[in-house]
Amino acid sequence: MATEKGAVLVTGGNRGIGLEVCRQLGRRGMRVLLTAKESAAGEAATGALRSEGLDVIFEPLDVASQESIDALAARLAQREQRLAALVNNAAITLDGFGADVAERTSAVNFFGAWRLTERLLPLLEEHGRLVMVSTGSGELANLPPEIRRRFDPPPSKEALAALVREFVEDVRSGQYARKGWPRSAYRISKAALNALTRRLAEELKGRRVLVNAVCPGWVRTRMGGSSAPRTAEQGADTIVWAALLPPEGPTGVFFRDREPIDW
Ligand SMILES: NC(=O)c1ccc[n+]([C@@H]2O[C@H](COP(=O)([O-])OP(=O)(O)OC[C@H]3O[C@@H](n4cnc5c(N)ncnc54)[C@H](OP(=O)(O)O)[C@@H]3O)[C@@H](O)[C@H]2O)c1
Numbered sequence: 001m002a003t004e005k006g007a008v009l010v011t012g013g014n015r016g017i018g019l020e021v022c023r024q025l026g027r028r029g030m031r032v033l034l035t036a037k038e039s040a041a042g043e044a045a046t047g048a049l050r051s052e053g054l055d056v057i058f059e060p061l062d063v064a065s066q067e068s069i070d071a072l073a074a075r076l077a078q079r080e081q082r083l084a085a086l087v088n089n090a091a092i093t094l095d096g097f098g099a100d101v102a103e104r105t106s107a108v109n110f111f112g113a114w115r116l117t118e119r120l121l122p123l124l125e126e127h128g129r130l131v132m133v134s135t136g137s138g139e140l141a142n143l144p145p146e147i148r149r150r151f152d153p154p155p156s157k158e159a160l161a162a163l164v165r166e167f168v169e170d171v172r173s174g175q176y177a178r179k180g181w182p183r184s185a186y187r188i189s190k191a192a193l194n195a196l197t198r199r200l201a202e203e204l205k206g207r208r209v210l211v212n213a214v215c216p217g218w219v220r221t222r223m224g225g226s227s228a229p230r231t232a233e234q235g236a237d238t239i240v241w242a243a244l245l246p247p248e249g250p251t252g253v254f255f256r257d258r259e260p261i262d263w
Contacts, residue, residue, distance in 0.1 A: 008083065009033040009076075010025070010033070012090030013032075013036055014036035016221035019045050019232070021239050022049060022056060023052070023054065023236075024240040025244075026055060030244075031057070034057065034058055034059070035060065035061035036058070037061065037063070059075065063088075063112030064108045073123070076123055084125055084129070085124075088113035088132050091109045091223070092108045097171070097185065098171060106164045106185065106189045108189075109190060110190075110192040114157070114161070117130060127209070127247040128209050129245055130200060131212060131214060134214065134254065135186075136261070137190065139263065140152050140194075140263050144182065154194075157199055157200075160192055194213055197254070205251065211252060212242045212255060213255070215261065216230070216234075220232065221235075238257060
């Protein structure tokens with residue numbers, strides 16, 4: 001059984017909500033594997049948390065790179081690192097809208113989280129937890145009906161990946177509006193992440209892995225901007241809670257403020 005002395009890996013841990021998730025997990029007695037795509041930033045964040053007395057180790061990881069994911073998985077496997085939880089926090093929102101934006105956004109927010117999760121699953125303890133950091137803007141209610149139907153019920157993982165690629169191609173060919181896609185790569189990437197969460201929750205029930213998504217609310221970070229009402233500390237709260245759920249805790253649920261919300 002995972003205990004609070006276990007290890008938790010967090011993506012995008014160098015700043016924003018991810019950094020605060022690392023801090024709160026460390027304060028709860030966890031060993032934190034803080035990952036970041038830029039080593040200097042990751043090492044600086046790790047140093048800051050260690051100087052607060054927390055057990056934090058830095059691991060480089062670009063979630064958009066399969067090579068980087070494989071290298072991380074190999075390092076962890078080599079030292080027989082087991083994980084009590086994985087927090088898929090890293091994400092991007094890019095300015096503008098076009099095929100390049102759609103492709104890069106889905107590469108980080110959806111494919112990155114998916115590929116990393118698949119690669120690290122063998123290291124996850126029984127009763128381990130997977131936390132997908134999502135957003136209310138990816139909720140089904142925010143999608144046009146014809147697109148919503150394609151994400152709900154959630155298709156197989158392969159069909160989901162094909163759906164995201166179809167979105168990118170429809171943006172590239174200029175067909176997206178005719179086909180009903182919203183003009184937001186971020187929204188589609190997170191709607192796909194939510195559907196993935198639901199599929200993984202079903203798939204991993206046999207292993208008793210708890211798989212949930214969390215919306216942190218609107219948070220003051222580089223992504224959220226300075227007008228956002230919530231602090232990173234507030235945004236991190238439900239993510240940390242989901243990463244430390246007891247073995248009999250919920251799975252396949254979307255949470256905000258520790259309460260279920262609609263997919
Ligand atoms: N802030 C909000 O209001 C809000 C609302 C709803 C949901 N969320 C979600 O909360 C999560 C954290 O957001 P945030 O506000 O903390 O954003 P942020 O301040 O922009 O931080 C994003 C983090 O993701 C990392 N990242 C980006 N691309 C990456 C890649 N390819 N590989 C590894 N790491 C990568 C960034 O690293 P670099 O520093 O190297 O770029 C950074 O550490 C995201 O999933 C976001 O969608 C945020």
